[in-house]
Amino acid sequence: MFPFQQSGDEFWPHVSFHPYQEDIDQDQHLILGQDSLHGISNLTSSSVEEVLQGHTALATSNANDGSGNLGCEEKKVDRKEIERQRRQQMSTLHASLRNLLPLDSIKGKRSISDHMNEAVKYIKHLKSNIHELSVKRDRLKNLPSSSTSEQGTGISDHNLLDSVTVRHYLDGVEIVLTRGPGEEGIRLSRVLESVLEEGFDVVRCTSTRKGQRHFTTIHCQASNLNYIDADGLQRKLIDVISLPRFDE
Incomplete structure (x- = not known):
């Protein structure tokens, strides 16, 4: 009669037998x-x-x-x-x-190495000039004062005693020419001619004498300030004064 009646356990909720379990x-x-x-x-x-x-x-x-x-x-x-x-x-x-350095030695050379090489050459050249001047100075010191009585017998010796120095001066160069006893006109004329050939204008020329030596100072003005070859001019003048006096 009661088809829906089932076990009562399925309809009763589960009740714990331990009431303190939840706590x-x-x-x-x-x-x-x-x-x-x-x-x-x-x-x-x-x-x-x-x-x-x-x-x-x-x-x-x-x-x-x-x-x-x-x-x-x-x-x-x-x-x-x-x-x-x-x-x-x-x-x-x-x-x-x-x-x-002289302008002609570095002309067309721009690298530092080239300038250094030219400086070495220029220093060697200056040392050579200093040595030559020292030798001439020693000879002048040893020159006896009585040599004036023997002027006619020592032309070649007098040539050895001649010297020339060229250095930069203002807008040109200064030339100091030292000569022994003897004729001066021919030697000085050669020097002036060479100076003019190098493109310099002679501004002043003075001469002094100490004992038996003659000193001539020449001040020259350069026509081209960008090209002043004092070293080359000195070499040329040394060759000029080394020529015999009686060859003209």
Whole structure:
């Protein structure tokens, strides 16, 4: 008659026989929750400390890197400044050296190596001239004062005693001609002729005498200020005064 009647267990809710089981479960959940919170708290605090330590180390590293980079930059700037000053000093020295060399020796030569080679040659030439002048000076010192009575017997010796010096002077050159006793006109005329051939204008000529020696100073003005070859003119005048006096 009652087809829907089934076991009464299916219609009655499950009732626990332990009334305190729910409280126990809640207590366990609370305990576990507290442990979890303690674990999370410990984990969080340790993680925060690690993160803070990491940030501190990173900041220190960045600071060190920044100071290191700044030091490297300062060193680079110092090296560049030193190199710039060195190049500027070398340029100044090279310009000074170039101004001391005869123009004909560096004409058409622009490289520093060529100028250095010409400077070496020019120094050797000056040393040779100094040696020749020293020899002539020693001969003049040893010249006896009574040699005037023997003028007619020593033409070649007098030629050896003659000397000429040419140096830059204002806008031209100054020529100092030293001669022994004897005729002066022929020798001086040769010198003046050679000076005019080299493109110089004679501005002033003065003569003095000390003992048996004659000194003639000639001031010349250059027609071309960009080309004054004092060294070449001196070599030419040395050849001129070395000629015998009686060949004209």
